[in-house]
Amino acid sequence: MARSSVAARLVSHPAxxxxxxxxxxxxxxxxxxxxxxxERIVGPDHVLVEPELRATFEIDWTGRWHGEAIAVVRPAxxxxxxxxVRACRDRSVGIVPQGGNTGLVGGGIPRGEAVVMxxxxxxxxxxxxxxxxxxxxxxxxxxxxxxxxxxAAALDVGVDFAARDSATIGGMIATNAGGIHVLRHxxxxxxxxxxxxxxxxxxxxSRLHAPRKDNTGYHLPxxxxxxxxxxxxxxxxxxRLVPRLEHLSLAVLAVTDVEAAVGIAAHLRRSxxxxxxxxxxxxDGLELVVRHRDGVRPFGGPQPAYLLIEVADVADPExxxxxxxxxxxxxxxxxxxxAAIASDTAARERLWLLREGHSDAIGREGVPxxxxxxxxxxxxAAFVERVADRVSAVAPGARTIVFGHVLDGNLxxxxxxxxxxxxxxxxxxxxxxxxLGGSISAEHGIGIAKVGWxxxxxxxxxxxxxxxxxxxxxxxxxxxxxxIIDRALEGD
Numbered sequence: 001m002a003r004s005s006v007a008a009r010l011v012s013h014p015a016x017x018x019x020x021x022x023x024x025x026x027x028x029x030x031x032x033x034x035x036x037x038x039e040r041i042v043g044p045d046h047v048l049v050e051p052e053l054r055a056t057f058e059i060d061w062t063g064r065w066h067g068e069a070i071a072v073v074r075p076a077x078x079x080x081x082x083x084x085v086r087a088c089r090d091r092s093v094g095i096v097p098q099g100g101n102t103g104l105v106g107g108g109i110p111r112g113e114a115v116v117m118x119x120x121x122x123x124x125x126x127x128x129x130x131x132x133x134x135x136x137x138x139x140x141x142x143x144x145x146x147x148x149x150x151x152a153a154a155l156d157v158g159v160d161f162a163a164r165d166s167a168t169i170g171g172m173i174a175t176n177a178g179g180i181h182v183l184r185h186x187x188x189x190x191x192x193x194x195x196x197x198x199x200x201x202x203x204x205x206s207r208l209h210a211p212r213k214d215n216t217g218y219h220l221p222x223x224x225x226x227x228x229x230x231x232x233x234x235x236x237x238x239x240r241l242v243p244r245l246e247h248l249s250l251a252v253l254a255v256t257d258v259e260a261a262v263g264i265a266a267h268l269r270r271s272x273x274x275x276x277x278x279x280x281x282x283x284d285g286l287e288l289v290v291r292h293r294d295g296v297r298p299f300g301g302p303q304p305a306y307l308l309i310e311v312a313d314v315a316d317p318e319x320x321x322x323x324x325x326x327x328x329x330x331x332x333x334x335x336x337x338x339a340a341i342a343s344d345t346a347a348r349e350r351l352w353l354l355r356e357g358h359s360d361a362i363g364r365e366g367v368p369x370x371x372x373x374x375x376x377x378x379x380x381a382a383f384v385e386r387v388a389d390r391v392s393a394v395a396p397g398a399r400t401i402v403f404g405h406v407l408d409g410n411l412x413x414x415x416x417x418x419x420x421x422x423x424x425x426x427x428x429x430x431x432x433x434x435x436l437g438g439s440i441s442a443e444h445g446i447g448i449a450k451v452g453w454x455x456x457x458x459x460x461x462x463x464x465x466x467x468x469x470x471x472x473x474x475x476x477x478x479x480x481x482x483x484i485i486d487r488a489l490e491g492d
Contacts, residue, residue, distance in 0.1 A: 031070050037087040038073050038115070046074040046121070057098060057116045060109055063367045064420045065448070069096070069110035076121040078196055078204050078235040085233070085478070086202035088115055094481045097229035099140060099171030102163045104370045105447025107228050107483045108171070114481075119170045122235050128153040133241045134193055136208050139170025139234045146239075155241035158185030162356035170234040176226035178443035180310075180355075183269070183407045184276040185242055187443065192221035194238035199231065200474025208238045223469070228445045229480040231473040245274075245312035249321045250342040250351050254303035258282075259381040260335030261307040265406040266377070267331055268309060271324040274317050277310040278406045279355045282384070285362070285401045285414075286354055292364045293357035296350050298340040307406065308355050318343070358403050362414045369415040369425045373433040374442035377409045383436055384411070390432050391415055394424040410442035426450070446484045454484065 038047045048054050049071045057072045059065065070093065075081045088095050094114035101108055110116050122140040129135065130153050137146050143164040147157050159172065161179030171177075173195075178187045185191070196206040197220070205220060224234060255261045258280065265278040283302045289295035298306075311317040318341065328336045342348040362368050375383050388400040395418035404411035418425045430440045430453050440450050440457045455463060466485055470477075 034087065034091050034093060034115070035071055038071060038084060041083045041087065042073055042075050042080050046076075048072040048074075054116075057101065057118065058110060060104070060106065061102060062104060062363065062370055064369070065106040065109045067110040067114075069114060069116045072116045072118055074118045074121050078122075078198060078206070081117070081122075081198045081233055081235055082202045082204050084115075084117060085198050085200070089200070089202060089476045089478050092476065092478065094478050095229075095233070096480055097170070097174065097233045099168030099174075100142065100163070100166035102167045102171065103175065103447060104372065104444045105441075105449040107175075107445055107447030107480065109448075111448065111482060117233060119168060119233070119235070122170070123168075124236075125149050128155060128241070130155070132212070133243075134212075134238055135241060136194075136236060136238045137169050138236050139168060139173070141169050143167050143169065143172065150241050151244050153241075154244045156244040157239065158191045158242045159188050162359060169237055169239070173221075173225050173234050173237055174227060174229050175443065175445040178405070178408065178410060180277045180279065180405065182405060182410070183278060187225075189222055189225040191239045192225055192237060193240050195221040195224060195234060196236040197224055197232040197234045200476060200479040204235075205232070206236075208236060212240070226445070228447065228483050230470060230484050231479060233479070243314075245314060247314065247316050248310060248312050248348060249316070249318040250308070250310045250348045251321060251325065251339055252281075252298045252351050252354065253307040253309070253325075253339045254299050254337040255305050255307055256335050256337060257305055257381065258384045260332060261305050262377060262380050262406055263332055264307060264328055264335060265309070267328065268324055269407055271327065272309075272311050272317075272321060274311045274313040274320070275309060276312050277308070279308040279403070280380075280406045280411070281306040281308060281355060281358075281403050282401070284399065285358050285403050288361040288365060288401070289354055289357040292361040293353060295354050295357055295361075298351065298354070299338050303337060306354070308351060355403070358401075358412075358414075362401060362416065366416050367420045369413075369418060369420065369422075369429075370444075371413040371415070371426055371429045372442050372444040373411055373413060373429065373438055373440060375409045375411065375433065375436055375438040377407060379436040379438070380406065380409060380411065383432065383438070387413060387429060387432055390428040391418070391425055394428050395419075395422060398425065408442075409438070427453075430456075448482060451482065451484065451486050 054072050096110045096114050096116050098108040099119050119140040122138040124138040126136040159179050172188045176188050194208040342351050391400045398418040399416045401414040413429050415425050440453050
């Protein structure tokens with residue numbers, strides 16, 4: 001079935017409004033030839049062209065980013081991915097890779113004339129190498145599946161976050177995902193031992209089974225991690241695994257303010273070597289979780305700020321955590337108001353819901369601006385103190401809800417009540433971030449939402465190097481065009 005080659009542009013707008021419809025022209029034959037080629041590669045059942053079949057691939061889960069694709073193609077092997085890339089390259093058609101579609105910056109949504117490549121059929125999981133503590137998995141494997149697979153061998157994946165059931169390994173690599181355990185295990189880049197990917201020219205690169213200490217040239221896994229599909233499409237990866245620590249202890253602390261949360265978290269990192277999570281929550285976000293997700297307040301009434309901490313060890317870590325918490329009043333005076341420790345699985349799940357329920361609860365209030373930033377840890381309090389006023393200056397009446405990972409400086413800024421198409425809201429938050437010495441993206445990438453800000457965050461030399469790498473690995477410019485580096489600047 002042919003459709004227009006004039007696909008609707010990617011737009012940011014309130015949920016419920018359809019993207020601008022395409023206008024039919026003689027480009028339909030171009031699309032028909034491409035679709036026939038794609039069907040020969042992956043089979044007709046895995047080339048989706050009908051609008052109702054494409055629909056879930058053309059909108060992000062926040063409802064803010066919409067687009068329209070020529071087709072959605074679902075390859076099952078690296079060779080099929082390579083053949084699809086070559087077919088699109090020969091017709092100068094862009095490719096937008098998509099895993100679980102849990103991104104927040106529009107990088108996985110089609111724009112212009114593009115094919116969405118879904119990696120969900122690339123979901124094979126090899127047996128765990130228990131001696132090396134590694135596993136090879138397909139890019140389309142969901143994180144939760146790989147976690148269960150590793151845990152059966154008394155191991156675990158070093159990265160974890162709330163979207164574990166939907167987010168795929170390939171997407172996590174493409175965005176260099178972080179999550180709640182970065183302070184202990186690092187981001188996705190630190191988990192990569194080997195990779196298989198298809199570059200923009202249709203070439204397959206693969207080094208999945210080399211030893212971990214492998215200094216034979218450039219480390220392609222590190223290069224592709226965080227590249228957001230602009231250089232190539234990850235098809236499989238070899239991940240290092242970490243010990244599965246089944247003895248957990250979780251506590252939530254009521255604290256006087258963000259500055260106290262940062263100081264107490266830093267103290268606990270020094271005194272608790274098994275600390276693996278330190279999460280900042282504020283009252284306005286927690287109230288939404290209580291209202292929309294049946295969250296239970298840990299202290300009965302509202303508190304100025306909350307610090308959720310988790311420790312994990314081979315033996316019960318609770319006594320050590322109790323001792324560390326007992327040292328806080330002497331070190332930080334009145335900063336600690338109260339503490340609640342979860343002593344069983346059900347109690348831990350109730351406390352974790354207060355953090356992991358934030359995104360869903362915020363989404364139930366409306367279509368949010370979701371802005372992921374990183375600050376020097378010492379500037380977190382200053383940022384939280386100022387950000388709501390900066391947003392209100394451009395969007396009066398908007399609500400700003402902040403939560404995030406204290407010890408890696410990563411905050412998630414959510415703005416409700418502002419027009420989803422109003423980029424001045426994002427600009428206000430990102431401008432404050434740079435003023436305080438931060439980064440405009442911590443773990444969600446640049447995508448489309450922040451592409452205009454990259455030149456303010458990175459130096460001219462950095463951008464020149466990025467463009468050179470892009471041209472070398474994607475000479476036709478078809479890999480997620482317009483993401484990270486603006487198309488108008490790619491040749492500069």
